[in-house]
Amino acid sequence: MKKYILLILIISSLLYSQDSDGKKVFESYCWGCHHQTAVAFGPPFSEIASKRTQDEIEAYIIEPKAMYKAFGYKRTVMTELKLNDKERQAIAKYILSYKGK
Ligand code: HEC
Numbered sequence: 001m002k003k004y005i006l007l008i009l010i011i012s013s014l015l016y017s018q019d020s021d022g023k024k025v026f027e028s029y030c031w032g033c034h035h036q037t038a039v040a041f042g043p044p045f046s047e048i049a050s051k052r053t054q055d056e057i058e059a060y061i062i063e064p065k066a067m068y069k070a071f072g073y074k075r076t077v078m079t080e081l082k083l084n085d086k087e088r089q090a091i092a093k094y095i096l097s098y099k100g101k
Pocket of ligand 1: 025026029030031032033034041042043048052056057060061064068071073075076077078079081091092
């Protein structure tokens, strides 16, 4: 029984730290242009989450210039951000956590 409790604690701390990583990336790189549920310079995360997958979001972050037409934009003004794999995965998950909000 103790083992299970420990396992649950470890798993939830991993989940929690991933979540807070996504939040950190958001606050350092995206916040000026995106907000979670309100329209800012760019679309809100809740709207992005309602129509994109994890892969699509990551692809957009890697190279907005290669993706904006496929996403239905006439032009792109989003900065190309140099995130590492972990940061990019964390922020994409963070965005998707706003689905339906
Ligand atoms: C300089 C402002 C700016 C910054 C910084 C920025 N974005 Fe954007 N983003 C935009 C704008 C404006 C759009 C709308 C299309 C375009 O111009 O590329 C956009 C579009 C997007 C899209 C596609 C939206 C769709 O239709 O699904 C995603 C995904 C995205 N941003 C994620 C991010 C993430 C994640 C970060 C931070 C790591 C970030 N952006 C930082 C301005 C910004």
